[in-house]
Amino acid sequence: MRAAIKGAMLAACLLIAVAVPARAALEADFKAAYAAAEAAEKEAGALRNQWITAEAQLKAAKQAADKGDFDTATASAREAEALAKASIFQATSEKERWKDAEIH
16 A cells, blocks of 8 residues: 555556646747737837737736646647738838829
């Protein structure tokens, strides 16, 4: 009986030892993705073309991270970055595209 309890305790300790670095890695991934999304959103703001959807994804990422759900938080941060980059592309391409329009 004692051996079974010791075995269970050892298994629990190993599980915790493995889970802590994994959580730290997930948190580090989130922080990197969130920083990239914030930088892209800041650039979109400088171009005066921030999208509400990007802001919503950043907020969702922060909320998920606060709850400890770093998988969801990272996915939301990456989506926010993609949306911000799309808004940057829109702003820069439309800045020149108007010249291509034929004015009658």
